[in-house]
Amino acid sequence: MTARYMGIAEELRDAIMRGEYPVGAQLPSEAELATRFAASRGTVRQAVAVLATEGLVGSRQGARRIVLGRERSQSFAELHSFAQWARAMGYRVSGQVLQQRRRGAGATEAVRLALQPGEPVLSVLRLRSLEGEPVMLERTVYAGWIAPAVERIEPGCESVTQALYESVGLVFAYGEHLIDAVAAGVQDSKLLAVRRGSPLLRQRRVTTTHEGRPVEWSDDRYRAGSVTFSIRNSVDANPLVRQMGDLRPAP
Amino acid sequence: MTARYMGIAEELRDAIMRGEYPVGAQLPSEAELATRFAASRGTVRQAVAVLATEGLVGSRQGARRIVLGRERSQSFAELHSFAQWARAMGYRVSGQVLQQRRRGAGATEAVRLALQPGEPVLSVLRLRSLEGEPVMLERTVYAGWIAPAVERIEPGCESVTQALYESVGLVFAYGEHLIDAVAAGVQDSKLLAVRRGSPLLRQRRVTTTHEGRPVEWSDDRYRAGSVTFSIRNSVDANPLVRQMGDLRPAP
């Protein structure tokens, strides 16, 4: 059973997508929506809060809500998983494991994965492609407790996220992402077919379970021009953070 | 008067920062917090919702909330304004206008700023420095209606955002940001003192008023290694979006 407010949010989102409420237009008042959907004002507020965090509408005390945009944010799965994102966008995606080996956790990795230095981890190098073109190089370190399940995945598997869910029921629930630009190194340039020193978009991330237990720590590098990250924010909700770049050593 | 739930959120946030609830630990139940703060459960839920969108705590039905991290997200102002961000981080910041001229809006700019092509805009090139080192090159296009106020700002002004607020009461309320990596061009490399073709982190953004009226469209390029963008997300809340890079022409 899906929640009432989700249904209301969906109806309003559809209306916005259809252009019934064009960008810049006002939404009906909460009271009006409550009547229309035969729900309490609280439920209606939950619904519009969903749209607000999606960046579709904005609001301020005393004035009607306004429509800010029509594109919808992607789901967490689509952000976390390259394959799920690419599929949702309608691209043909493939992946290939190039290296895979167990070793002891380094100092940085241990901190990221909440392990003791030297505890076993699984290091994997994967090349991801869109429409047959190599687009992203992924260097992932998995915590030891999930390593067996990762090793059972076939090397050409498209979606590791999905494989881990299906094999051991693992759900990625929270992520932290660090985004910056780096120059392509020797290995990067060879595998991504770009010149050495050319710009790459780097996304480093830690992903954890529902319980807050870190599962993986990854360094993903995208060929310049292949992908863009997009964020909507407001005075009220601000997910994005800018940091000085000298905070952590290269992995 | 600040809201009750904000105060509760602050107390809980402080407790997390102090390590009273370390990363991975559980928060008290809503009922317990309601008693402790002499507030209703709804108000307590508003408070923990704040912490959840800040990425500090996570939650799932049936289980206690857990602490995910200790770093707090920055404010919208700190994301939008280079100067306000740098100051909040404790850096000495400076800026210099290198070029400034009025012209007609190009096709892309017109779309971004919700103008007709050819309508007047103000184009400004600024170099931003941290601790005296050039770090970011900012190419901003302002909508014509705000141009006079921008032109009155002195060329060495640190914070344009603050200047516009103080002079005409302009408030930046919503932003959309596109983040990717590009190679330094001729002008980039000269002004940022890097080699041609070296990697830059690019942030393009549109900022609008409370009413949803676009104010500026900007292309900011950071020297690699100088800044990192950081995002926390979860299955529930997902502000970040990844897109194919071939969507829009270079400005």
Added chain:
DNA sequence: TAGTGGTCTAGACCACATC
């Protein structure tokens, strides 16, 4: 001044986690 969103309450029922 009237309308609107922001805040807060007190209570209820349900779905899920934990033991």
Added chain:
DNA sequence: ATGTGGTCTAGACCACTAC
């Protein structure tokens, strides 16, 4: 079986916007 967070209601008052 018990506790927990997720959802929903009905009402109230306030701060702010728009006119």
